[in-house]
Amino acid sequence: MEAKEHTTMMCTLLAIDHTDFSYRACSLCERTLPDNPSSLCRYCNPSAFNPRFPRSKRFFRILMSIASDTKVFTVICFDRVAKVLFGCSADEFFDFARFHPFSAANASRILEGEMFKMTISKPKNGNAQNLRAVQVVPLKTGFQPAIVTLRELYGVRSS
Numbered sequence: 001m002e003a004k005e006h007t008t009m010m011c012t013l014l015a016i017d018h019t020d021f022s023y024r025a026c027s028l029c030e031r032t033l034p035d036n037p038s039s040l041c042r043y044c045n046p047s048a049f050n051p052r053f054p055r056s057k058r059f060f061r062i063l064m065s066i067a068s069d070t071k072v073f074t075v076i077c078f079d080r081v082a083k084v085l086f087g088c089s090a091d092e093f094f095d096f097a098r099f100h101p102f103s104a105a106n107a108s109r110i111l112e113g114e115m116f117k118m119t120i121s122k123p124k125n126g127n128a129q130n131l132r133a134v135q136v137v138p139l140k141t142g143f144q145p146a147i148v149t150l151r152e153l154y155g156v157r158s159s
């Protein structure tokens with residue numbers, strides 16, 4: 001990749017790492033939490049949480065390989081961008097996947113081969129390894145986010 005901060009290109013999604021596509025975080029400060037549902041944020045005051053909402057939520061963090069017209073590379077995409085691909089929140093997807101085996105593998109298969117106009121940025125801090133997809137726009141007319149196709153596949157009515 002050239003030394004530009006942002007690059008926008010047409011690309012094809014080749015594969016998604018579906019083994020690890022989301023993580024738990026504190027719903028207030030968004031610090032990453034262990035996957036164990038009972039572990040809660042040590043930094044936020046318990047009374048600061050709205051009792052009507054869970055104290056943790058899930059965020060998408062997805063590694064995928066994409067191909068431009070000249071090369072193949074790996075990008076990471078976070079919650080906002082992943083929602084375009086999945087059509088739901090990471091929590092909704094996680095819950096769906098708990099009751100529908102192979103959802104993540106199927107979601108990745110559904111999205112493979114889709115074409116996107118993608119804006120890629122270089123990592124800002126030195127520790128971050130991956131190029132980051134900061135915007136994706138599906139190119140296919142009538143693009144269906146993964147969750148829509150999954151609900152059809154598993155015969156689930158969307159509520």
Ligand SMILES: [Zn+2]
Nearest residue numbers: 026029041044
């Ligand atoms: Zn917190």
